[in-house]
Every structure is written in C-alpha cells, then in structure tokens.
Amino acid sequence: MTAVYDAAVIGAGAAGMMAAGVAAQRGLRVALLDHAARLAEKIRISGGGRCNFTNIGTTPANFLSRNPDFCRSALRAYTPRDFIELIERHGVRWHEKHRGQLFCDDSSESIIEVLRRECDAGGVHWRMPCAVRAVAFEDGDYVLDTAQGRLRARQLVLATGGMAIPQMGATDFSLSVARQFGLRIVEPRPALVPLVFDAQQWRPFAALAGVALEVGMRVAREAADPEDTPASPAGRRRGRHAAPGFVEDLLFTHRGLSGPAVLQISSYWRPGEALAVDLSPHEPMADHLLRHKHGGRQRLATVLAQAWPRRLAECWLAQAEGLGERRVADASDRDLRNLAARIHDWRLRPTGTAGYKKAEVMSGGVDTDELDQRSLQARRRPGLYVVGEAVDVTGWLGGYNFQWAWASGMACGRALAAA
Numbered sequence: 001m002t003a004v005y006d007a008a009v010i011g012a013g014a015a016g017m018m019a020a021g022v023a024a025q026r027g028l029r030v031a032l033l034d035h036a037a038r039l040a041e042k043i044r045i046s047g048g049g050r051c052n053f054t055n056i057g058t059t060p061a062n063f064l065s066r067n068p069d070f071c072r073s074a075l076r077a078y079t080p081r082d083f084i085e086l087i088e089r090h091g092v093r094w095h096e097k098h099r100g101q102l103f104c105d106d107s108s109e110s111i112i113e114v115l116r117r118e119c120d121a122g123g124v125h126w127r128m129p130c131a132v133r134a135v136a137f138e139d140g141d142y143v144l145d146t147a148q149g150r151l152r153a154r155q156l157v158l159a160t161g162g163m164a165i166p167q168m169g170a171t172d173f174s175l176s177v178a179r180q181f182g183l184r185i186v187e188p189r190p191a192l193v194p195l196v197f198d199a200q201q202w203r204p205f206a207a208l209a210g211v212a213l214e215v216g217m218r219v220a221r222e223a224a225d226p227e228d229t230p231a232s233p234a235g236r237r238r239g240r241h242a243a244p245g246f247v248e249d250l251l252f253t254h255r256g257l258s259g260p261a262v263l264q265i266s267s268y269w270r271p272g273e274a275l276a277v278d279l280s281p282h283e284p285m286a287d288h289l290l291r292h293k294h295g296g297r298q299r300l301a302t303v304l305a306q307a308w309p310r311r312l313a314e315c316w317l318a319q320a321e322g323l324g325e326r327r328v329a330d331a332s333d334r335d336l337r338n339l340a341a342r343i344h345d346w347r348l349r350p351t352g353t354a355g356y357k358k359a360e361v362m363s364g365g366v367d368t369d370e371l372d373q374r375s376l377q378a379r380r381r382p383g384l385y386v387v388g389e390a391v392d393v394t395g396w397l398g399g400y401n402f403q404w405a406w407a408s409g410m411a412c413g414r415a416l417a418a419a
C-alpha cells in the first residue's frame with residue numbers, strides 16, 4: 001500500500017529537520033527520508049565537533065549567490081536570536097568564540113538532539129536509512145519509489161545539501177531532481193576548500209607545511225577575462241561575485257594553502273585567477289625592516305622572524321629572495337622596501353581546489369530565480385521546495401551556512417500547506 005503525506009522531505013540534515021519539524025508541529029503529516037544510517041553527520045562533525053551553529057552578525061553580505069538579495073527574506077524572518085532561543089529552550093549551552101561565531105559548550109550532538117526532538121514533537125514519520133530510487137509526479141502528487149516502498153505526498157522538499165564530503169554520503173540528489181522538474185542550476189563547485197598548486201611551483205614552500213599566520217587575502221581579479229566579471233552577462237550567468245578581501249589565518253600545507261583565509265577566498269576564486277596575499281596585514285613591513293637596519297648586525301631572517309614565524313622568514317629569504325644569509329645592515333633601503341612590497345603583495349596562482357573531498361560546502365545549486373524567496377517553493381512547480389545548501393546561497397566560513405539552513409528550512413516549514 002502507498003503511504004500518503006502532506007509533505008515528504010528528502011534529507012534529514014540541518015535544513016530538512018528544521019522544515020519537517022516546523023511543518024509537522026503545524027499539523028501536517030510529514031515524512032522525513034534520508035539514506036544515511038546515522039542522523040545529520042555534517043552537524044555532528046561541524047565546528048570540530050562543537051558545531052558553529054550560527055553567526056550573531058549574519059547579514060546577506062555574508063553569502064554568495066547569483067542573486068545576493070534572495071536570502072534576505074528568510075534570514076530576516078528567522079534570525080540567529082531565534083535559533084538561540086530554540087536551543088536554549090532545550091537547555092543547550094553555548095559560547096561565542098571569534099567574530100560572532102557561536103559554538104556549543106558540549107558537543108554538536110546537542111544540536112542534533114534539539115532538531116530530532118522538534119521533529120518528534122510534531123510526529124514526523126522517520127524513514128531512515130531509506131534510499132530514494134526515483135521521484136515522479138502523478139495526478140498532482142509527488143510519488144517516491146524508495147527502499148521502503150512507495151510514498152505519495154502533495155508537496156516535496158529537496159533538502160539533501162551539497163556534494164562536499166562525498167565519502168560521508170553527500171550526493172547531488174536535490175540538483176538532479178530539480179533538473180528533472182525543469183529547474184535551472186547554477187554550476188556547482190567546491191567552496192570553503194583548500195587550494196592546491198603545481199608540485200614544481202610549490203616545492204620551495206612545501207617545507208612550510210604546518211606554518212600558520214594571519215594574512216590579508218583577495219582574488220587578484222585584474223587577471224580575469226573582462227567578459228567574465230560579476231557585472232557582465234556571462235559572469236552573472238556563471239554566478240560570478242565581486243570578491244571581498246579577508247583578514248584571517250593562513251595555513252601552509254604540503255600541497256598548497258589552507259586555513260580560514262584560503263577557505264573564505266576559495267568560494268570566490270575561479271581557475272586561472274591569481275591570489276594577492278598580504279603576509280603582514282597589520283604592520284607595514286618596510287617600517288619594521290628599516291627600524292632594525294640601524295645599529296644591528298642581525299641577519300635579515302632574524303629581523304623578519306620578529307614579525308613572522310621563523311620557518312617562514314628563513315624559507316622566504318632563502319627560497320624566494322636568495323637573501324638567506326644577508327645581514328639587515330648590508331641591505332640597501334631600496335632592497336628592504338622592495339622586499340616589504342613583495343611581502344605585502346605576494347602573487348600566486350593556484351592550479352585548483354582540493355575538491356569536494358576536502359570542501360566544507362558546495363557553492364552554486366538550484367538557481368534562486370526558480371524559487372520564491374519567502375517560501376523556497378519552485379515558482380513554476382507548485383508543491384516543490386528546495387532548502388539549505390542545495391540552493392544557490394553559500395555562506396562564508398563562520399556559522400553562516402547553518403544559519404541559512406535553519407532560516408530556509410523554517411521558511412519552507414511555515415509555508416508548506418496543510419491538506
């Protein structure tokens with residue numbers, strides 16, 4: 001026999017549980033399906049196991065999307081304060097770590113528990129683990145062929161997230177069903193992801209693996225194709241964004257660069273583009289070097305190491321400058337100024353990203369032009385909704401992606417219609 005629901009939600013992650021719980025508590029008969037054996041793995045591993053569940057300073061400017069205004073309505077209707085109020089009602093304790101990023105005091109399990117309880121309070125029908133083999137539209141209903149039999153629902157919510165971490169079961173399911181129903185997709189790509197370099201090019205820096213420091217970082221966009229800017233028609237079609245600069249930590253790895261600065265910029269970087277890195281964003285390096293020139297027999301590397309990690313200072317001078325043993329007093333002012341200029345504007349061209357295996361999110365997704373911003377319902381496909389990361393709305397690092405998942409899930413959960 002075919003089970004019949006008001007709504008079927010595919011994907012029991014952050015956005016799907018939010019949508020299902022809210023709709024069910026409004027009296028809808030809701031089925032929540034997920035192919036995974038364990039609930040909400042991405043919430044579990046997020047924030048190093050403590051889940052950076054929101055950012056108190058969330059604004060639409062913290063998101064990338066072909067339509068930067070799309071997220072406005074859902075974010076306004078469900079704010080970080082609203083989510084805090086929800087978890088506090090369930091007794092979850094939290095703290096602010098850095099730049100508005102909020103984490104659980106204990107573990108991310110407590111966030112999963114809140115969402116599970118909210119779903120149970122509404123009587124959500126769990127179907128998990130349960131693979132969905134096919135989706136069809138018949139006589140005004142969405143019909144799902146699943147590993148647990150057939151299921152009919154008047155409304156279908158696609159909430160299977162993005163393709164980051166496929167080794168944990170991430171798929172492009174929402175995108176392929178959206179395509180099946182004629183919705184356009186903004187090209188998906190790995191985002192919040194380390195960047196890698198040609199092995200030959202990276203050899204001088206490979207020994208720096210593990211070195212971290214705060215830097216300023218931006219995409220050096222002047223190298224880009226003038227036909228492919230954020231404002232050009234081709235650029236808009238591809239989801240280009242005017243790239244902001246970030247001042248965050250950078251981490252050298254064996255293959256390239258990682259750390260928050262690189263993860264942030266990776267969402268804006270496109271193949272072929274160069275990065276401009278300021279390796280001393282707070283202190284003018286020329287002042288520092290010139291100050292030590294007078295009255296010192298110190299090696300340049302020693303002077304540089306007062307402002308930098310020592311390994312970076314030694315490697316930079318030996319490899320990049322050929323100045324390994326030079327004493328600061330022996331360098332001309334011009335040499336020191338040139339050295340400082342290169343430190344403030346290090347240009348380098350990644351060959352690619354470390355891919356979905358290492359990415360925190362997928363950017364791109366279902367084109368926001370296809371969706372109503374208040375409900376996340378497909379404009380041309382009544383009853384079909386897309387929420388969370390599967391939508392072309394991608395947050396910066398720092399709790400913004402979960403805030404989008406909560407807000408879009410809530411918008412959908414409130415909008416789903418009862419029988």
Ligand SMILES: Cc1cc2nc3c(=O)[nH]c(=O)nc-3n(C[C@H](O)[C@H](O)[C@H](O)COP(=O)(O)OP(=O)(O)OC[C@H]3O[C@@H](n4cnc5c(N)ncnc54)[C@H](O)[C@@H]3O)c2cc1C
Nearest residue numbers: 011013014015035046047052160161173388389399401402
């Ligand atoms: C390592 C890591 C750390 C992160 N840390 C943070 C953080 O601290 N703060 C933050 O804001 N964001 C973080 N993120 C991003 C955040 O986890 C996601 O943006 C968010 O979970 C997206 O919510 P979602 O509901 O759209 O998708 P998800 O939470 O990914 O849920 C999707 C669900 O769909 C299921 N599914 C997938 N394919 C299918 C299918 N074919 N059939 C059935 N079910 C399917 C999955 O099993 C999953 O349960 C992190 C991501 C990663 C990978």
